[in-house]
Amino acid sequence: MILQQIFDAINLGLVILDRDLKIQEWNRWMEVHSGIEADKIKNSSIFDTFPHLNNPKFTRSCKSVFTFGNFCFFSQKLHHYLFPFKTKSLSEINFEYMQQSCAMGPLRDENNNIKYLFIYVQDMTEVAIYEHKLVEINMRDGLTGIYNRRFLEIKLKDEFNRYKRYGGVFSIIMFDIDYFKKVNDTYGHQCGDFILKSVSSRASSLIRNVDYLARYGGEEFCCVLPETGIHAALAVAERFRTAILQQENNFDNNVIKVTISLGVAEFQKDMESDSTLLKKADEALYKAKKEGRNMVVVMQ
Amino acid sequence: MMETDNKQVLSSEELEILQEIMNIAFGKSAADLTDVIDTHVVLNVPFINVMHVAALPDYIRNYVKDYVNISIVEQRFWGRFRGDALLVFSSGSGKELIGMLQHGEGMSLVSDHIEILERETLMEVGNILIGACVGKVAELLKDIVTYTPPVIVLERHYEDAFSENDFAPDQTAIVLKTDFNFSEGNISGFLFLVTSNDSIQWLKDALQIFIEQYE
Numbered sequence: 001m002i003l004q005q006i007f008d009a010i011n012l013g014l015v016i017l018d019r020d021l022k023i024q025e026w027n028r029w030m031e032v033h034s035g036i037e038a039d040k041i042k043n044s045s046i047f048d049t050f051p052h053l054n055n056p057k058f059t060r061s062c063k064s065v066f067t068f069g070n071f072c073f074f075s076q077k078l079h080h081y082l083f084p085f086k087t088k089s090l091s092e093i094n095f096e097y098m099q100q101s102c103a104m105g106p107l108r109d110e111n112n113n114i115k116y117l118f119i120y121v122q123d124m125t126e127v128a129i130y131e132h133k134l135v136e137i138n139m140r141d142g143l144t145g146i147y148n149r150r151f152l153e154i155k156l157k158d159e160f161n162r163y164k165r166y167g168g169v170f171s172i173i174m175f176d177i178d179y180f181k182k183v184n185d186t187y188g189h190q191c192g193d194f195i196l197k198s199v200s201s202r203a204s205s206l207i208r209n210v211d212y213l214a215r216y217g218g219e220e221f222c223c224v225l226p227e228t229g230i231h232a233a234l235a236v237a238e239r240f241r242t243a244i245l246q247q248e249n250n251f252d253n254n255v256i257k258v259t260i261s262l263g264v265a266e267f268q269k270d271m272e273s274d275s276t277l278l279k280k281a282d283e284a285l286y287k288a289k290k291e292g293r294n295m296v297v298v299m300q
Numbered sequence: 301m302m303e304t305d306n307k308q309v310l311s312s313e314e315l316e317i318l319q320e321i322m323n324i325a326f327g328k329s330a331a332d333l334t335d336v337i338d339t340h341v342v343l344n345v346p347f348i349n350v351m352h353v354a355a356l357p358d359y360i361r362n363y364v365k366d367y368v369n370i371s372i373v374e375q376r377f378w379g380r381f382r383g384d385a386l387l388v389f390s391s392g393s394g395k396e397l398i399g400m401l402q403h404g405e406g407m408s409l410v411s412d413h414i415e416i417l418e419r420e421t422l423m424e425v426g427n428i429l430i431g432a433c434v435g436k437v438a439e440l441l442k443d444i445v446t447y448t449p450p451v452i453v454l455e456r457h458y459e460d461a462f463s464e465n466d467f468a469p470d471q472t473a474i475v476l477k478t479d480f481n482f483s484e485g486n487i488s489g490f491l492f493l494v495t496s497n498d499s500i501q502w503l504k505d506a507l508q509i510f511i512e513q514y515e
Contacts (some may be wrong), residue, residue, distance in 0.1 A: 056401070057424070063336045068329075069439075070431030071447045078420040105446070112444060 013121030014099075014105065019066060021046050024116060029053060033085040033098065037260060047151050050083060056174070059080075065117045070107040076124040087125055099128040141215040143193060152222055153274075154216035159186040159226055160274035163267050171233035173223040173283040175203075175262040180219040183256065188254040191251045195258055206239050222281070230266040230298060237262045237296040245294065259294035261285060309350045309500060310507075311470055322346040322476060325436035333432050337425065341402060343433070345492075346476050353471040356494065361492055363477065364388050364458050367472060370489075372453045372461055373426025377434045379445030380502045383432040383473070383495040389486045389487070394418035396485040397425055415454070423450045429480070433491060443507040446488035471497045 007014060008028035022045050026038040034041075034265065036049065047054045061072035074082055081100040091176075101124045107116040125140075126269035127278070139151035145153075161276065163170055184192040204213050214220040223240075225233050241248060241260060249256045263284025271277055284299035291297070310318065325344060330343045347418055351359060364370050369391035395414075398421050427450050438445045453461055472496040481488035495503065 002367040060336055060401075061424075064428045066429060067332045068428070068431045069444070070428060070435065071449075072427060073423070073449050075420060103449070108444065112442075149473055237351055295492075 011123075013119075015046075015119040015121070016116050017046055017062070017119070018116055021062060030083075030121070034083065051080055053082065054104065062117060065106050066114055069106045069108075069114055071103060073248065074102040076101045076105075076128055082119070083121060086114035087099065095125060098123055099125045112190075117270075123243065141200075144197050144215050146200045146204060146221075147214035148211055149214060149216050152212060152216065152224065155212050156224055156274045156278070159224060160267065160271075160277065164269065167269070168227065169229040169266065170224070170226045170229055171228050171264060171266045172225065172277060172281050173233060173237045173240070173262055173264050174216070174278070174285045175221050175223075175237070175252055175260045176285060176289070177219040178259045178261055178289075180258070187251065187254060191254075191256065194251045195249055195256065198247065199244055199258065199260070202243050203240050206243060207236070222278075224228055230300075233264050233266065234296060237264050241294065241296055261293045262296045263294060263299060264286055264300045303347060306474055309474065310504065311364065313509050314504060315348060316513050318503075319348055319472075321345075321437060321440050321507075321510065325440055326433060329436045333429070334411040335427060336395060336432075337401070341429070341471055341480055342483065343370065343480045344478055346478040348476065348483045349449070349475045350472060351475060353473050353494075353505075356473065356475065359475065360386070360388070360459055360490075367391055367458060367489075369455050371422055371455055371459050373382050373422055373450050374432070374452070375430050375450045377430075377438075377450045379438055379443045380499060381434075381438050381441060381443045381445060381506075382496070383493060385434055386492040387426045387489060388429055388492070389426075389489040391447070393487040393489065394408060394422045394454070396475075396478045396487050397421045400482075401425070420452055422473065423452050426450050426452070429491065433478075434493065437493075441503075441510060443506065472500070473497070474500065474503070 007025070010027070011029065013030045013033065014025065014027040015030060016025060018024050018181045022043055023041050024043075026036070026041050032038055040047060061070075061074075064070040066073060076099045077246070079100075079102070080095075081097050082102045083098075083100065085098040087098045088093055101122045102119060104117050104119045106114040107118055109115045119296050139147055141148040159170055177195065180192065180195070183195055196215070198215065200215060200221065203221065203223070205215055207225075210226050212224040214222050214224075223236070225236060228236070241262060244258065249258070263281045263286070265280035265284055266278055267277055280299045284297040287299075288297040317340040326343045326346055330341055333341045333343075349359070358506070365386060367388075367390045371389045371394055372392070373389070374386040375385060376382070396420060398414075398417055401421055426446075430450070431447065434447075476495075477490060479488065481491050
């Protein structure tokens with residue numbers, strides 16, 4: 001009697017299955033989140049309502065509970081959920097289904113024989129959202145919203161190693177806003193921030209989903225272009241240059257136009273590391289600056 | 301030194317019974333494991349040792365040093381039979397197991413995802429292996445155990461994988477060691493069951509009851 005009240009009052013989903021995986025108990029929490037009443041679902045196979053659970057991991061786990069009396073764990077990180085329950089949108093990051101951390105274990109009769117298994121379901125959606133946000137913060141630049149340098153360096157290393165192993169082409173573009181210090185000195189730092197945002201959002205709009213654009217330093221940016229040879233990369237760089245050149249930035253009743261200088265470099269199989277590639281692009285950028293700015297230089 | 305310890309904790313008769321129970325338990329586990337994870341696991345005859353907990357890290361290191369890098373799944377088990385189970389996998393086992401167990405399900409193999417998948421797969425298999433072995437021993441001794449969720453140390457050099465602080469000092473432990481390998485893939489490792497001090501008296505009694513069935 002008392003235990004039954006806890007069974008229904010607890011803020012966890014509790015399900016009990018028999019050896020044929022038929023549902024024997026379905027607590028209030030499960031009723032609320034699934035919209036299925038206990039009486040309607042009891043004595044039916046769990047696969048009738050949740051056919052996706054008929055997969056190797058789930059059936060293997062049930063077997064190991066009944067065979068060994070094991071406890072099995074289904075982490076939110078890998079499995080996301082066992083029971084697809086719709087979530088109310090809690091924030092801008094929306095999971096289609098409630099994120100769950102679940103476990104199962106044995107229930108024995110008075111002779112110690114394993115008769116049932118229990119599953120408990122814990123709602124982890126809020127934690128998952130929080131984690132998702134932390135990961136985002138960790139890889140994005142706070143001002144411009146594009147990737148940050150840390151993320152770029154990880155991705156560049158990954159790409160570099162991948163191309164080194166499997167071959168193929170990829171290129172990077174380094175670029176920098178010309179006379180950026182002048183913008184700051186003339187119109188103030190807020191305007192400088194505005195220009196940084198405007199340049200990065202314009203450049204973002206010109207790349208593919210597979211490319212990575214990151215703020216590399218103060219007014220310096222880097223773009224990784226997988227599966228892109230030097231000629232195509234040069235074309236992208238040229239597109240960046242003309243788009244920024246033509247862009248009018250309206251800040252505080254001033255129309256400010258800026259230009260960028262760009263350096264392009266292509267991955268070569270004999271390059272020692274990803275920093276060699278970065279250095280090449282940086283040298284090209286330096287050359288573009290030195291030769292008059294508002295131009296693209298390719299490092300062969 | 302080891303000899304004196306053995307005498308203090310378990311008599312030679314008790315050790316013999318325990319050895320027998322282990323042989324039966326691990327034999328049964330191996331058979332049932334094949335059924336659960338669809339691949340044959342060879343569990344070799346377990347070896348029982350009684351030692352001071354402080355000597356444990358070196359004892360384990362000595363067995364696993366040839367692997368250089370190892371992954372460890374650790375789980376505590378709680379019954380009257382209680383202690384720590386440490387399952388040490390050879391380097392690369394996680395990735396091999398992913399291929400064997402996932403059957404194409406799971407997630408796309410982006411580098412950070414692979415690590416998560418590797419962890420989870422090792423934990424799942426570790427959980428099953430530990431449960432199978434501990435569960436059978438407990439069953440033969442008429443005990444029921446529960447488990448804490450597994451924790452994992454992934455791909456670390458064997459010298460750094462254990463710390464003396466992981467184990468309570470001044471305690472004596474009965475250490476059961478077995479090595480295993482999977483018939484498929486290049487997967488092998490060791491299982492160490494470190495029985496806690498609290499359960500030694502119970503274990504002595506349970507061993508006595510076990511042998512009385514046959515007398």
